[in-house]
Amino acid sequence: MKLVIERRDISSTLLRLTAPVVSIAVALLFAGVLILAAGINPFDAYREILYEAVGSTYGLSETLVKATPLIFAGLGVSLAFRMQIWNIGAEGQIYMGAMGATWVALFSGLENHWLLMIAMFCAAFVCGGLWAGVAGLLRARWSVNEVIVTLMMNYIAILLVNYLIYGPWRDPQGFNFPLTAQFADAARFANFFDTRLHSGFFLALFCALLLYLFMERTIWGYQIKVIGSNPQAARYAGMRTGVAIFAVLFLSGAIAGVAGLSEVAGLQYRLQHGISSGYGYTAIIIAWLARRSALGVIIVSLLMGILLVGGDSLQMLWQLPIAFVYAFQGLILFFLLGSDFFIQYRVKLIKGVQGG
Amino acid sequence: MSELLHIQNIRKTFPGVVALDDVSFTVASGEIHTLLGENGAGKSTLMNVLTGLYHPDSGRMHLAGQPVHFTSPRDSLSRGIGMVHQHFMLVPAHSVFENILLALDKVALVYDRKHYKQKIQKLIDTFELDLDLDTEVWKLSIGAQQWIELIKLLLRDCRLLILDEPTAVLTPQEAARLFKVLRLLQQQGKSIIFISHKMREVMEISDRVTVLKKGSSIATLKRGDFDAETLAGLMIGQDRIPQWQKNLQMSEKIILDIKNLSARNDRGLADLDDFSLQLKEGEILGIAGVAGNGQKALAEALTGLRDVSKGKIFAGAVDITHSSARSSYISGIAHIPEDRKSIGIAPDLDVADNLIMKSFKNSLFRLGIFQNRRAIRRNAEDKVSRFAIKSGPDGSPVRYLSGGNIQKVIIARELSEQPRVLVALYPTRGLDIGSAEYIHKVIVDGAGSGMSTILIAEDLDELLKLSDRIAVMFRGRLIGYADPRHTSREEIGLMMSGECREISL
Numbered sequence: 018m019k020l021v022i023e024r025r026d027i028s029s030t031l032l033r034l035t036a037p038v039v040s041i042a043v044a045l046l047f048a049g050v051l052i053l054a055a056g057i058n059p060f061d062a063y064r065e066i067l068y069e070a071v072g073s074t075y076g077l078s079e080t081l082v083k084a085t086p087l088i089f090a091g092l093g094v095s096l097a098f099r100m101q102i103w104n105i106g107a108e109g110q111i112y113m114g115a116m117g118a119t120w121v122a123l124f125s126g127l128e129n130h131w132l133l134m135i136a137m138f139c140a141a142f143v144c145g146g147l148w149a150g151v152a153g154l155l156r157a158r159w160s161v162n163e164v165i166v167t168l169m170m171n172y173i174a175i176l177l178v179n180y181l182i183y184g185p186w187r188d189p190q191g192f193n194f195p196l197t198a199q200f201a202d203a204a205r206f207a208n209f210f211d212t213r214l215h216s217g218f219f220l221a222l223f224c225a226l227l228l229y230l231f232m233e234r235t236i237w238g239y240q241i242k243v244i245g246s247n248p249q250a251a252r253y254a255g256m257r258t259g260v261a262i263f264a265v266l267f268l269s270g271a272i273a274g275v276a277g278l279s280e281v282a283g284l285q286y287r288l289q290h291g292i293s294s295g296y297g298y299t300a301i302i303i304a305w306l307a308r309r310s311a312l313g314v315i316i317v318s319l320l321m322g323i324l325l326v327g328g329d330s331l332q333m334l335w336q337l338p339i340a341f342v343y344a345f346q347g348l349i350l351f352f353l354l355g356s357d358f359f360i361q362y363r364v365k366l367i368k369g370v371q372g373g
Numbered sequence: 374m375s376e377l378l379h380i381q382n383i384r385k386t387f388p389g390v391v392a393l394d395d396v397s398f399t400v401a402s403g404e405i406h407t408l409l410g411e412n413g414a415g416k417s418t419l420m421n422v423l424t425g426l427y428h429p430d431s432g433r434m435h436l437a438g439q440p441v442h443f444t445s446p447r448d449s450l451s452r453g454i455g456m457v458h459q460h461f462m463l464v465p466a467h468s469v470f471e472n473i474l475l476a477l478d479k480v481a482l483v484y485d486r487k488h489y490k491q492k493i494q495k496l497i498d499t500f501e502l503d504l505d506l507d508t509e510v511w512k513l514s515i516g517a518q519q520w521i522e523l524i525k526l527l528l529r530d531c532r533l534l535i536l537d538e539p540t541a542v543l544t545p546q547e548a549a550r551l552f553k554v555l556r557l558l559q560q561q562g563k564s565i566i567f568i569s570h571k572m573r574e575v576m577e578i579s580d581r582v583t584v585l586k587k588g589s590s591i592a593t594l595k596r597g598d599f600d601a602e603t604l605a606g607l608m609i610g611q612d613r614i615p616q617w618q619k620n621l622q623m624s625e626k627i628i629l630d631i632k633n634l635s636a637r638n639d640r641g642l643a644d645l646d647d648f649s650l651q652l653k654e655g656e657i658l659g660i661a662g663v664a665g666n667g668q669k670a671l672a673e674a675l676t677g678l679r680d681v682s683k684g685k686i687f688a689g690a691v692d693i694t695h696s697s698a699r700s701s702y703i704s705g706i707a708h709i710p711e712d713r714k715s716i717g718i719a720p721d722l723d724v725a726d727n728l729i730m731k732s733f734k735n736s737l738f739r740l741g742i743f744q745n746r747r748a749i750r751r752n753a754e755d756k757v758s759r760f761a762i763k764s765g766p767d768g769s770p771v772r773y774l775s776g777g778n779i780q781k782v783i784i785a786r787e788l789s790e791q792p793r794v795l796v797a798l799y800p801t802r803g804l805d806i807g808s809a810e811y812i813h814k815v816i817v818d819g820a821g822s823g824m825s826t827i828l829i830a831e832d833l834d835e836l837l838k839l840s841d842r843i844a845v846m847f848r849g850r851l852i853g854y855a856d857p858r859h860t861s862r863e864e865i866g867l868m869m870s871g872e873c874r875e876i877s878l
Contacts, residue, residue, distance in 0.1 A: 234743050234744055234746070235742050235743055235744065236733055236734060236739055236742060236743075236744055237742070239726065239733055239744055240733070242719070242721070242722060242726070243719045243722065243726070243730060245721070246719035246720055246721035246722055247715070247716075247718065247719045247720060247721075249715055249716045250715075250716050250717060250718055250719050250730065251719070251730075252678075252716075253678060253708075253710065253716045253717075254730040254731045255731065
């Protein structure tokens with residue numbers, strides 16, 4: 018008997034589609050062992066998660082609220098993935114987007130709601146975009162690895178925001194807490210159904226639709242796909258790959274930046290410490306799980322939202338630390354990457370033969 | 374002669390495809406055995422089964438009388454079966470020595486550099502190869518890189534060497550040298566499985582030939598029993614070969630005038646050195662030369678992929694020396710690149726998307742910033758039927774297509790705009806007879822309608838058959854022109870080695 022690994026000639030579409038589902042299922046299984054180790058029945062825990070996250074209007078709205086920044090950041094990251102550009106810096110771009118929006122909300126002097134909304138959107142878009150654009154410029158001009166640059170710039174962004182809220186932007190009436198002043202009503206998103214659900218969620222869905230059209234229907238999306246598939250062929254066909262790298266990273270960061278806008282204008286109404294609790298990193302998992310589709314990003318973000326909301330309640334009910342949720346996310350990514358192996362290779366059992 | 378390898382009724386299927394149906398043949402010790410078959414006949418699959426990369430569904434393999442079942446290429450290598458792939462497995466940044474060392478088994482962590490160097494050098498001397506152990510691999514010609522692959526296998530004491538289209542990347546001289554080495558190996562009792570499309574070589578080197586067709590071995594013929602016609606007949610069977618007729622009708626109008634062109638390569642050496650060439654309207658100008666004498670640089674300079682350091686290129690009266698790939702294309706130069714997989718296509722996109730790669734900005738295929746999907750699809754349908762592309766199901770990525778079909782996609786794209794000049798770099802390399810003939814037909818038909826072609830090819834027979842004139846390059850310079858109707862292989866061979874000749878014609 019012998020175990021044999023051989024390459025598949027053509028990886029099957031069926032496998033490709035089922036891989037994320039199977040990965041999540043296996044991750045659930047392993048996470049179950051973790052929960053069991055904490056002395057809790059995993060079935061109870063999962064039921065609790067589902068019940069809390071989708072079992073009531075409140076739970077459902079909270080899930081959508083959590084999913085909102087994930088959709089934005091996931092879309093941004095997956096756009097860059099399409100061109101084989103690895104934007105690991107969505108976290109920092111969210112912070113920069115939030116910073117831009119906050120500046121407009123607090124210091125621009127605008128009072129009209131719609132004017133404020135548009136200006137805040139533009140500020141978040143440009144700030145997030147430029148933040149990622151730095152990596153784009155470095156990559157396009159001097160082939161500097163964008164993974165390192167985007168990742169490192171996360172820390173700069175977070176520290177910069179910290180500086181602002183501890184220093185010049187601190188609310189004078191805030192009892193020395195590191196927060197800015199609250200936004201005026203004109204600078205806030207609308208809420209729905211008496212819940213925390215805000216227009217940011219619908220903006221995120223609209224954004225996904227736009228991105229889908231952009232990728233599948235426009236000549237720019239076409240160029241991104243060609244460059245992602247074979248940059249040399251793209252250059253040979255006369256496409257300007259350097260410009261495209263910058264543009265894609267800018268757009269990727271800009272969309273992540275809008276997540277920052279949605280958090281400050283839709284939820285927190287101020288800039289404060291920890292406005293993103295790792296949404297930018299979760300976005301990487303989301304983009305990977307969703308493979309290439311904007312619709313996939315929405316679905317996976319909702320799943321992650323369920324997990325975050327449910328995870329919160331586990332913490333309250335059984336004192337299960339929130340780290341469990343991140344461990345679970347990690348498990349999913351781990352099994353997903355592992356499933357790539359099974360998509361490309363098959364493992365076979367060979368019986369009763371002598372080999373070398 | 375004793376039997377080294379015996380293959381019986383091998384069958385291998387992939388989901389939905391029978392790659393190998395029923396293959397049987399034997400290889401004797403000290404035999405050069407050729408495998409002949411069109412693309413898709415199953416040669417590659419068979420070799421992958423033989424080296425343990427794939428496992429046959431049924432059938433038996435015996436090596437020196439012992440039943441064997443290889444689990445991996447490493448496994449088969451340890452039993453003395455080695456393969457030189459079409460795409461070399463080398464580390465470009467490392468030296469020849471380091472690359473060879475990498476392939477050796479059981480090299481101690483701290484090793485005796487001198488001992489290994491001597492051992493390898495001895496082998497190089499035995500076969501009179503021109504190879505410096507300390508040179509980095511990326512500086513070497515393709516031909517030299519192939520020697521490295523061969524040495525790697527010889528150092529592992531392989532009994533059976535498999536060479537997958539080894540001459541596809543070689544010049545006639547290099548190929549002749551390879552054949553000399555193969556004969557030497559044969560005398561040492563090594564067996565060789567040789568895969569090739571070039572009939573001349575098959576005739577020259579083979580002791581026996583096994584013909585594969587649609588996954589089955591349909592005949593094995595001994596030397597003396599086969600000739601080129603029989604083999605071609607067996608190989609192609611009922612399939613139709615496109616017919617074409619060449620008629621000389623080139624005008625004297627000069628369409629492309631290259632004046633004293635110089636270009637440097639990545640190593641800073643002159644790839645093109647004071648090179649001049651004139652291309653006439655409607656002619657097929659063949660470029661002959663040993664690989665690495667500036668052909669690629671010429672093609673890249675013409676298509677705007679490489680910067681020119683000196684000299685000028687005129688299209689008619691227009692100076693097109695300094696322009697990007699795009700604007701050259703607009704000026705009407707189409708290009709069939711040398712390495713079709715690395716720069717010719719976007720492998721993850723489908724045929725329709727690949728066909729518009731150069732013309733996606735054309736108003737035909739877009740409505741403002743949006744793509745006109747319907748026009749793109751219609752364009753694909755049209756090209757697929759006109760160029761007989763077997764494209765598989767709709768929307769499937771181009772990388773699943775065979776080499777011949779990928780080449781057809783590239784040609785369909787390049788020729789669809791009715792270019793005035795075509796620069797074709799090894800357009801039939803690695804293609805089966807049917808596809809190659811089809812591409813010849815396209816080029817000749819194009820010439821008939823006024824397109825001028827610069828055809829850079831390695832197969833002299835191909836050049837002699839197609840060209841109106843043959844220009845010979847040596848070390849980036851034009852050595853001279855030859856008239857294919859009055860010249861011989863020998864004469865061109867001499868010019869290729871730098872023998873000067875009066876520029877006539």
